[in-house]
Amino acid sequence: MLAASITQPLVVFLLAAVHRFLSFTATRESAFVHAIASAGVAFAVTRSCAEGSATICGCDTRHKGSPGEGWKWGGCSEDVEFGSMVSREFADARENRPDARSAMNRHNNEAGRTSIIELMHLKCKCHGLSGSCEVKTCWWSQPDFRVIGDYLKDKYDSASEMVVEKHRESRGWVETLRPKYNFFKAPTEKDLVYYENSPNFCEPNPETGSFGTRDRICNVTSHGIDGCDLLCCGRGHNTRTEKRKEKCHCIFHWCCYVRCQECIRVYDVHTCK
Ligand SMILES: *[C@@H]1O[C@H](CO)[C@@H](O)[C@H](O)[C@H]1NC(C)=O
Numbered sequence: 001m002l003a004a005s006i007t008q009p010l011v012v013f014l015l016a017a018v019h020r021f022l023s024f025t026a027t028r029e030s031a032f033v034h035a036i037a038s039a040g041v042a043f044a045v046t047r048s049c050a051e052g053s054a055t056i057c058g059c060d061t062r063h064k065g066s067p068g069e070g071w072k073w074g075g076c077s078e079d080v081e082f083g084s085m086v087s088r089e090f091a092d093a094r095e096n097r098p099d100a101r102s103a104m105n106r107h108n109n110e111a112g113r114t115s116i117i118e119l120m121h122l123k124c125k126c127h128g129l130s131g132s133c134e135v136k137t138c139w140w141s142q143p144d145f146r147v148i149g150d151y152l153k154d155k156y157d158s159a160s161e162m163v164v165e166k167h168r169e170s171r172g173w174v175e176t177l178r179p180k181y182n183f184f185k186a187p188t189e190k191d192l193v194y195y196e197n198s199p200n201f202c203e204p205n206p207e208t209g210s211f212g213t214r215d216r217i218c219n220v221t222s223h224g225i226d227g228c229d230l231l232c233c234g235r236g237h238n239t240r241t242e243k244r245k246e247k248c249h250c251i252f253h254w255c256c257y258v259r260c261q262e263c264i265r266v267y268d269v270h271t272c273k
Helices: 008-022 028-050 080-091 100-119 145-157
Strands: 071-073 121-127 135-141 160-169 172-179 237-253 257-272
Touching: 028 080, 028 100, 028 145, 080 100, 100 145, 100 172
Parallel strands: 071 135
Antiparallel strands: 121 135, 160 172, 237 257
């Protein structure tokens, strides 16, 4: 559903939020937000070009690769390079300082845009008598935005910690990043990078944009990050019961309607103290 709801105003808002809360941190979370926001701009621009809602762009006619056996190029291939170019102009505009923060943001913005290119896939359509698929036409399509989100979440989990290095250059001092640990694989352009440890998100802190975890719903049987132990940061949790009306005992009547009863189900809801 996110794909449909990602619009340019939303992305502009997202970027503003990014700058407000995360520009001054160089954490893993900041890396993720920069990557997904710049991917969001590229994605939205690319999609509106393909839908014909922008006049300066359209479909990608430079088809990559030759058609395979039994199909030919057709339809509208989405021009992700144009979308990425707009994103680069827009999301990277403020990231031109010679400092480490800018270098990190530029890297993660680019990783976000690259993720779309990585996940582009062929979509095909059959033509012919009643689905005989005599002729098949194919075009390049962006993935669902959800898929990009999942991909970047993996990149967040495996993000590379860097250290800042200062160099004296003709234009003055320039900061660059190098991997902190050389026994790990060095990050590629597809990987996210950061150089500050994450703050503690347990307590509310406007400076880091943390809302804290008080009153968050947690899962009492999970040992993962959504489990009450971890999510509540050891503060424990409250349990309340909630009654929800649900449709039940549904019976199909000939012909054609379904009649249900309403049942009250009781759920335990756990929230962090
Ligand atoms: C809670 O966690 C358990 C174990 O991970 C899982 O099977 C269950 O579906 C979760 N419940 C909810 C409501 O997410």
